[in-house]
Amino acid sequence: MADINVDVLVIGAGPTGLGAAKRLNQIDGPSWMIIDSNETPGGLASTDVTPEGFLYDVGGHVIFSHYKYFDDCIDEALPNEDDWYTHQRISYVRLKGVWAPYPLQNNVSMLPKEEQVKCIDGLIDAALAARTATDKPKDFDEWIVRSMGVGLADVFMRPYNYKVWAVPTTKMQCAWLGERVAAPDVKTVVKNVLLNKVAGNWGPNATFRFPARDGTGGIWIAVAKTLPKEKTLFGKEGAVTKVDADAHTVTLKSGKKIGYKKLITTMAVDQLAEQMGDQELVSLTKGLFYSSTHVIGVGIRGARPENIGDKCWLYFPENDCPFYRATIFSNYSPYNQPDKSVKLPTKYLANGSKPASSEPQEGPYWSIMLEVSESSMKPVDQANILRDSIQGLINTEMIKPTDEIVSTYHRRFDHGYPTPSLEREGVLTQLLPKLQAKDIYSRGRFGSWRYEVGNQDHSFMLGVEAADNIVNGAVELTLNYPDFVNGRKNTERRLVEGSQIFKKAAGTTELPTRDRAPSKSQPTTHARKTSKSTN
Known part of the structure; x- marks a missing residue:
């Protein structure tokens, strides 16, 4: 016997779980509950604060959206003018001792001449080969060579x-690429090299929003507050120890059982299979690959260096640093670090030596957030990762050896990136339907394991659409048609068009349009703070 019974149980209060809960609350039909073992909502989109007052997201997150429904929900949660900053992305690649604007493949003109020649040779060879190609690339590496040539592959894309x-x-497939990797135009690249010009911003996140306070995690805390508190169970009381698919119950750490008719779970699907004790599913999940992520934060005293300026995030393909990406987190909001009036002692200088004084001193302060990947194919020296990362910042001229480090942060996330491996689709096309046949909807970054729909807006809508499928039989477009949803920016036209294109698959006459607001009050469009910079 279950202690609590609901029509729909949602496990996980990250973007996916909160999306499902928002939609279920809006529908006003089935009974539901959302649970999470963490006290604070947000999941892999949460934010940590160091004892010194520096904020770090658990990875590089920014808000840009393919969905009006997502925008409305976010604006409802954080509706005020001073809740947001809007930034123009300023992003570079550090390579061969220079900073080349992102994406590198469109800005070969910034590289040394020898690398320019390698890249252009490869681009021309790739363009000529494309004329006679009759088959599709068999993996990501072949896609890179066919699209960009061997030069760009060796200089940047492979490392x-x-x-x-x-x-x-x-070892990666290429169906996930979509809008995530820019394919260069050979004529434009050559023209820019000859004229010594750079290409403009590219991609869906050329502009992005960031919350003024509380980091990315503050968004999801605010979204959770719009839900009825009596339908949420967070912290130790919400920790799951067992999922019994046959009995349709979930056992909590407290010993309580929650009965459900349908389960939307956002836990990593390999961990879900373990908790279910289903050896067939466990065996299937062995074919999924993932990498772990180390997030490292460095808080520094002093004015932001001139070479850092208004940069947002930066890419590092070379071996002179362990991190692949650095985010100048203090540039996103002035509240991401302590006020300059706060007095902090210097822990040590960037070169590891002791400071001249251990007395607390005032700022100003700025901060960098770094990301390092780890897997069985790429081990990491965890004991020295912080020291090596700071040395990497010196090597890449991000900081000076004498800079004062006042705060450090390091957190490892076992499940960091769901790898679009060659085996992935073969596993998912069996695994997800088997779970759904048991009334379990496994959704989210690691629930459905599709990186191409793993951003915050995608993840949120995976939950929304799972709820719509359960209640209305609607097609889950984001899960099943990633290219379709990624081809529509900031509009809900995809819902209208989707209802015509996919209604046969849905088994219904039309999809619900979700035209009304996420709550009884209609969210309004608000002006946002804007921070624009030029290169």
Whole structure:
């Protein structure tokens, strides 16, 4: 016998779980509950604060959206003018001792001449080969060579992607790419090299929003507050120890059982299979690969260096630093670090030596957030990762050896990136339907294991659409048609078009349009603080 019974139980209060809960609350039909073992909502989109007052997201997150529904929910949670900063992305690649604007493949003109020649030779060869190609690339590495040539592959794409994914590009498929990797235009690249010009911003996050206070995690705390408190169970009381698919119950650490008709779970699907005790599913999940992520934060006393300026995030393909990406987190909001009036002691200088004084002193302060990947194919020296990362900052001229370090942060996330491996689709096409046949909807970054729909907006809508599927039989477009949803920016036209294109798959006459607001009050559009910078 269950202690609590609901129509729909949601496990996990990250973006996916909160999306499901928002939609279930809006529908006003089935009974539901959302549970999470963490006291604070947010999951892999949460924010930590160091004892010194520096904020660090648990990885590089920014808000940009493919969905109006997502925008409305976020604006409802944080509706005020001073809740947001809007930034123009300023992003670079550090390579061969220079800073080249992102994406590198469109800015070969910034590289030394020898690398320019390698890259252009490869681009021309790739363009000529494309004329006679009759088959599709068999893996990500082949896609890179066919799209960009051997030069760009060797100079940037292969080493950088190995640092990110912690697997060679030959072990990754290429169906996930979509809008995430820019394919260069050969004529434009050559023209820019000859004229010594750079290409403009590219990609869906050329502009992005960031919350003024509380980091990315503050968004999801605010979203959770819009839900009825009596339908949430967070902290130790919400920790799951067992999922019994046959009995349709979830056992909590407290010993209580929650009965459900349908389960939306956002826990990593390999961990879900373990908790279910289903050896067939456990065996299937062995075919999924993932990398772990180390997030490292460094708080520094002093004015932000001139070479850092208004940079947002930076890419590092070379071996002179362990991190693949650095985010100048203090640039996102002035509240991401202590006020300059706060007095902090210097822990040590960047070169590891002792400071001249251990007395607390005032700022100003700025901060850098770093990401390092780890896998069985790319081990990490965890004991020295902080020291090595700070040395990497010196090596890449991000900081000086004499800079004063006042705060450090390091946290390892076992499940960091769901790898789009060659085996992935073969596993997911069996695994997810088997779970759904048991009334279990495994969704989210690691619940459905599709990186191409793993951003915050995607993750949120995976939950929303799972709820719609359960209640209305609607097609889950984000899960099943990633290219379709990624081809529509900031509009809900995909819902109208989708209802016509996919209604046969849904088994219904049309999809719910979700035109009304996420709550009884209609969210309004608000002006946002804007921070624009030029290169």
